[in-house]
Amino acid sequence: MNANKALWEKGNFSEIAAYMRDAGREVAEGLGIKPGMKVLELGCGDGTTAIPIAELGAEVLGVDIASNLVAAGNRRAAQAGLTNIRFQEGDACDLKDIPDDTFDLTHSCFGAMFAPDPVAVAKEMVRVTKPGGKVVMGNWIPGDKTSFVSLLLQIGASYTPPPPVGFVSPMLWGVEAQIVERFQAAGVPVSNISTEKGVFTFVSDEKTPEDFIDSLRTWYGPTMNAYEAARELGKEDDLHRELVEMANSQNRSENGRTSIPATYLKVSVRVSEYVSANPDIESSQQIVL
Numbered sequence: 013m014n015a016n017k018a019l020w021e022k023g024n025f026s027e028i029a030a031y032m033r034d035a036g037r038e039v040a041e042g043l044g045i046k047p048g049m050k051v052l053e054l055g056c057g058d059g060t061t062a063i064p065i066a067e068l069g070a071e072v073l074g075v076d077i078a079s080n081l082v083a084a085g086n087r088r089a090a091q092a093g094l095t096n097i098r099f100q101e102g103d104a105c106d107l108k109d110i111p112d113d114t115f116d117l118t119h120s121c122f123g124a125m126f127a128p129d130p131v132a133v134a135k136e137m138v139r140v141t142k143p144g145g146k147v148v149m150g151n152w153i154p155g156d157k158t159s160f161v162s163l164l165l166q167i168g169a170s171y172t173p174p175p176p177v178g179f180v181s182p183m184l185w186g187v188e189a190q191i192v193e194r195f196q197a198a199g200v201p202v203s204n205i206s207t208e209k210g211v212f213t214f215v216s217d218e219k220t221p222e223d224f225i226d227s228l229r230t231w232y233g234p235t236m237n238a239y240e241a242a243r244e245l246g247k248e249d250d251l252h253r254e255l256v257e258m259a260n261s262q263n264r265s266e267n268g269r270t271s272i273p274a275t276y277l278k279v280s281v282r283v284s285e286y287v288s289a290n291p292d293i294e295s296s297q298q299i300v301l
């Protein structure tokens with residue numbers, strides 16, 4: 013069994029994505045999309061950013077490891093009457109169905125960061141992007157007190173047994189030195205890599221922060237697992253109280269509903285020419301500077 017796939021198929025991320033639609037559209041609008049651009053949205057979920065990118069006129073392929081989210085994405089695209097987007101199942105660590113140099117933009121909004129082999133992910137993102145194209149990622153930042161999702165995962169982890177040996181925390185995608193190392197391993201010179209902070213706001217005009225935590229507890233794989241682990245320790249109520257307090261303290265809504273801003277790191281990578289299609293060979297052999 014693929015544990016990474018099982019984690020994301022466990023719940024129903026669409027229930028969480030419902031809080032992400034406005035911010036997802038904002039992210040898409042910041043990408044400089046032009047009609048006809050070929051875009052890969054990696055770890056696309058049900059299309060929070062992929063669908064607005066298609067609405068801006070790009071030809072979009074959404075790839076996600078969770079088959080339920082791929083199906084939901086295709087349903088949402090059909091409901092929106094979009095014919096320039098499709099969703100398919102795939103693993104960011106090995107995009108084996110996708111030829112080299114396919115996309116003008118490879119984008120991932122809090123998606124590829126959750127794949128288990130970050131160096132393979134960086135190499136695959138660079139491989140499928142055309143020379144002269146771009147890779148852009150949005151990643152949560154570890155230990156950031158203004159990042160709701162970092163706090164959510166950190167609190168959850170404090171109730172969960174240590175991960176297996178060899179596990180690489182997804183949060184390391186929010187550390188600049190790690191980002192540089194991973195893209196350098198993919199053959200990208202450091203001068204082509206830049207980062208800046210952004211804010212992604214989780215919004216609901218109907219639900220309170222406590223409702224949001226209840227949604228995460230019921231539908232979001234990592235939080236579902238944290239509650240299961242806390243239950244085994246007899247500490248489920250403690251975890252719930254900590255998460256609700258945290259969500260309330262982050263909430264900026266003036267009417268008691270939900271508006272929770274979360275800081276993230278936007279990573280931009282310019283992809284240069286390279287000569288080999290083989291992501292396993294040494295990076296120095298791949299680059300034509």
Ligand SMILES: C[S@@+](CC[C@H](N)C(=O)[O-])C[C@H]1O[C@@H](n2cnc3c(N)ncnc32)[C@H](O)[C@@H]1O
Binds near residue numbers: 077081
């Ligand atoms: C936090 S959700 C974000 C979904 C979407 N980008 C959004 O903003 O709504 C993380 C997504 O990454 C996907 N994912 C995790 N590991 C993956 C992998 N190895 N390959 C492709 N997708 C993956 C999950 O299935 C899930 O849809």
